[in-house]
Amino acid sequence: MEKNCACPPPSKGNMITILSIDGGGVKGIIPAVILSFLESKLQDLDGKDARIAHYFDVIAGTSTGGLIAAMIAAPSSDNANQPCSEAKDIVPFYLKHSPHIFPHRTGIFGWLFNILGIIKMAVGPKYNGKYLHKLINDLLGNTRMKGTLTNVVIPTFDVKRVKPIIFSTFKARSKLLKNARLADVCIGTSAAPTFLPAHYFQTVDHTGASQSFNIIDGGLAANNPTLVAMGEITKQIRQKSKEFPETEPLDYRKYLVISLGTGLPEHDIMFDARNVAKWGIFGWLGWDDTMPLLNMFFHASSDMADTDVADLFSAIGCSHQLLRIQDHNIPIRAISNDLSTENHLQQLVKIGENLLNKRLSKKECEKNNIDLVPNCRDHVTYADMLTRYAKLLSDERKLRLQNMKLDASPSTHET
Numbered sequence: 312m313e314k315n316c317a318c319p320p321p322s323k324g325n326m327i328t329i330l331s332i333d334g335g336g337v338k339g340i341i342p343a344v345i346l347s348f349l350e351s352k353l354q355d356l357d358g359k360d361a362r363i364a365h366y367f368d369v370i371a372g373t374s375t376g377g378l379i380a381a382m383i384a385a386p387s388s389d390n391a392n393q394p395c396s397e398a399k400d401i402v403p404f405y406l407k408h409s410p411h412i413f414p415h416r417t418g419i420f421g422w423l424f425n426i427l428g429i430i431k432m433a434v435g436p437k438y439n440g441k442y443l444h445k446l447i448n449d450l451l452g453n454t455r456m457k458g459t460l461t462n463v464v465i466p467t468f469d470v471k472r473v474k475p476i477i478f479s480t481f482k483a484r485s486k487l488l489k490n491a492r493l494a495d496v497c498i499g500t501s502a503a504p505t506f507l508p509a510h511y512f513q514t515v516d517h518t519g520a521s522q523s524f525n526i527i528d529g530g531l532a533a534n535n536p537t538l539v540a541m542g543e544i545t546k547q548i549r550q551k552s553k554e555f556p557e558t559e560p561l562d563y564r565k566y567l568v569i570s571l572g573t574g575l576p577e578h579d580i581m582f583d584a585r586n587v588a589k590w591g592i593f594g595w596l597g598w599d600d601t602m603p604l605l606n607m608f609f610h611a612s613s614d615m616a617d618t619d620v621a622d623l624f625s626a627i628g629c630s631h632q633l634l635r636i637q638d639h640n641i642p643i644r645a646i647s648n649d650l651s652t653e654n655h656l657q658q659l660v661k662i663g664e665n666l667l668n669k670r671l672s673k674k675e676c677e678k679n680n681i682d683l684v685p686n687c688r689d690h691v692t693y694a695d696m697l698t699r700y701a702k703l704l705s706d707e708r709k710l711r712l713q714n715m716k717l718d719a720s721p722s723t724h725e726t
Contacts, residue, residue, distance in 0.1 A: 317392055318461040319711035321368045322556050323718075326567045326632075326707050327544060330367045331537040333613050334374030334530040335573025336503070336648025337409045337656060342571035343379060343401035344663025345636055348694060349569075350398035352701035357708070364394050364460040366704040368554075371464040371540035373529040375573070377500040378447065381493050384459040385451050394460055395450065402663075406656050412443045413506075413649040437649070440507040444498055451494040456483035459493065464540045466529035467500045470509060475532030476524065479543050481552075488522075490514045499526035503605065506649060534609040535616035537570045564629050567707070569700060570620065572637030574662060575610055576646045606646055613637075634700055636693050638666050667694045 321327050332342050346363060353361040364370065364384045372380030382396040382404070396404070456463065462480040469476045478496045482488045491514050499510040509527045533539045541563070548555045558565060582603065587594070595604040617635055624633040641662055645655070671691050 318365050318368065319708065319715055320554050321558075321711075322554060323711035323714040324707050325565070325710065326703075327555070327558070327565050328367045328369075328704060328707065329537070329540050329544075329566060329568045330363065330370045330380075331535065331540055331568065331570040332370075332372040332376030332379050333536075333571060333573045334372075334376050334500075334528065334534045334609060336375055336506075337405060337413065337651055338573035338646070338648060338659060339375035339379055340402055340405045340656065340659040341573050341638065341663040341666065342376065342636075343398070343405060344660060345571055345667065345693075345697070346379070346383070346398040347402065348667055349697050349701060352698050353705060356701060356705040360393070362394050362460075363398055366708055367461055369462045369464055369540045369544060371466075371536040372500075373466050373532075373534050373536045374501050374503065376536070376571075377465040377529060378497050380463050380465065381451055381459075381497050384461055384463050385454045385493055386458065386460055388452070392460070402660060406660075408442075408446055409651040409656060410653075412446070413438060413651040415649075415651045436508045437506050440498075440502070443501065443507065447494045447497050451492070451497065454493045456480055456488060456491045456493055456496060462543075463493075464536060464543050465496050465500050466532040466536050466539050467496065467524075467526040468529060468531040469524055469526050471523075471525040475529075476526060477532075477539055477543065481543055481547055486516070488514065489516050491524075495524075499524065500529035502526065503528040503530065503648065505602070505605065530609045530612060533612060533616060535570065535572070535613040537568060537620050538616050541566070541568075541620075563623060564627055564632075566624075566629070566632060567700070567703060568620070568624075568633045569697075570617070570633070570635045572613060572617070572635070574638045574641040574645065574659075575614075576641060576643045602648065606648070634696055636666065636696075638662060638669075667697075668692050671696070 332339075332346075335341070350361070350363050353363070353366060362383065370380045370384050372378070379401060382401060383394050383398060385395045387393045387395045456478055457480055459480050464477065464479040464481075467476045467478060468474070478488055478491055478500075483491060492512070495510065495512040499512070502508060502510050504527055509525060511523070511525050513521050513523045515521045529536070544555065545560050548558050548560045587603070590603075617637065620633060621630070621635065624630050642658075644650070645658055645662060647655070669692060671693070
């Protein structure tokens with residue numbers, strides 16, 4: 312690997328690369344399993360120092376996805392060219408800390424603890440967030456949005472402005488949101504209503520001018536942030552950013568996108584109008600260790616973005632440059648965003664591993680142009696697709712590094 316491992320600019324390559332990670336609380340374990348596999352494939356190609364942040368122009372994440380994005384994009388205190396976390400460290404991170412972020416009792420008093428939790432949500436957030444806040448602050452420290460290894464995009468919702476606030480490295484490098492701490496943004500985007508308290512913070516620029524934010528879970532704006540990331544890039548292109556010269560604002564044929572979901576429930580045991588018609592506030596907000604109202608809202612948000620992006624790439628004949636990995640058939644009990652028992656967390660790990668080995672359907676094969684891959688149409692898995700995308704990402708990075716060397720060569724400046 313080269314000494315300078317920062318992501319080379321897209322202006323030196325052929326593609327614009329995006330990684331997007333949905334929100335979903337403890338279900339962040341599912342995309343974490345996927346990312347660990349992807350990073351291992353990149354390391355097979357480019358060496359043990361390869362990290363996901365070295366290959367993507369933008370890493371977008373909402374809620375738990377925003378925290379994952381920060382973990383793999385914030386620089387390490389020991390090495391400014393390497394992230395503070397490897398992808399393989401994310402699952403152990405969730406397994407260790409989730410039970411403290413979302414305390415959950417089992418055994419003889421478990422049912423009483425759960426009932427008290429539901430009652431508590433009627434008058435305030437279910438969890439005080441203190442452990443999560445300290446954990447994120449310790450992990451990310453004073454790293455600013457502008458200081459990430461590659462561009463990061465994290466949606467939030469400001470309750471005072473009553474509108475989405477999109478924090479990004481692009482904006483942080485300009486006068487907008489310049490000094491926002493990455494930790495504050497991650498705490499805010501994870502503040503799911505009824506679960507965790509809203510987060511207030513201020514930014515102050517070099518002139519002393521301040522800006523205040525009152526933010527909650529970014530899932531209210533975009534639980535699947537793929538379109539948000541594409542929109543932020545489009546703004547940069549329109550503003551003639553040096554990162555994206557010679558690129559038209561709507562030239563989506565240059566985009567390579569990997570979008571990771573956090574799982575949707577089995578269709579045959581979904582609720583129907585006959586039972587939800589009888590629900591009151593406790594039914595909608597606390598059914599069998601799930602939060603139906605919030606989950607339905609976030610699932611709808613994710614699916615709408617998924618459909619819109621898929622339709623766009625299909626319309627321009629580039630479906631093979633979009634990989635959406637989402638499990639549409641997880642057990643209903645596994646959709647809980649805050650169930651942190653050991654059995655549930657291990658179940659989520661297993662769901663992620665099974666998803667890697669899942670065979671793509673005929674429709675998914677056609678969408679991803681699997682005919683381009685010899686002799687594997689009937690057997691291709693998401694692991695196969697990620698291996699294929701890892702090669703595309705590696706080739707793109709090598710092209711950029713080669714072009715940078717050519718530009719720096721004395722012979723290229725001779726007249």
